[in-house]
Amino acid sequence: MNHRLDGADAPYWQSLEAGQLQLPRCASCRRWLWPAGHRCSTCGSIGMVWEERPLRATVYSWTRTWHRFALTEALDLPYVSIVAEIEDCGIRLMGRMDDPSPDDPAIGEAVVGRIDRTRVGDDAIPTIIWSRAA
Template sequence: MTRGDGADAPYWEGLATGRLMLPRCDGCDRWMWPAGRRCGLCGTIGSHWVERSMAATVFSWTRTWHRFGMTESLELPFTSVVAAVDNCGVRLLGLLEDPDRIDPRIGEALVGRPSHTLVGADQIPTIRWSRIS
């Protein structure tokens, strides 16, 4: 499944095929996230997409204990993390595979894997993060 033809379409297409694709500016080579048509630093219009490994660290996290809309497919409680992708400054949201419900530590190393999450009737490509032991 892709997420349309917006500026971030290659990100969604990459996840759907098991790859993490992130945009870099054609002018200054800065990582551009969220994806856009114009670089916020140098103003260049245009980017190229680069495959990245799904290695990251915990930037922030929260554990959700109560149901809210569009989370019916997730087992409660679930832990969401904002993960800082290694060596590029991009931060991505994903679910932490956390069967023991041990609190993540800021800066803790993570590895991601492509997955899908059921949102309403749609399977959305996602990243599932795990701790590196």
């Protein structure tokens, strides 16, 4: 069973599959909600709407991985993972940096994303690949 198809965040995965980023917000108080849930943690409403967001963010945190983990054989080492804070909504998402540069990302640096896939074992997971904004 693919848990990306039936969880509260299923619309997130479906939007990435369709080539865009959609994130949830409360239909009542309009607060952005992440992780996705079935009830607003602020006002208690159960009405959620999913809205497209541009793939623009700033680097909130990052790490460079030098050692192979199980099922990541398709990734070239080292690779840089970031937590990207999506512009104008404050939601933070995991992703990978496209830039093979030895320069470390800077906290707060602007990045732009594209959607690709990351092969993990037999699965190919939709992934936001971030690059330094021009």
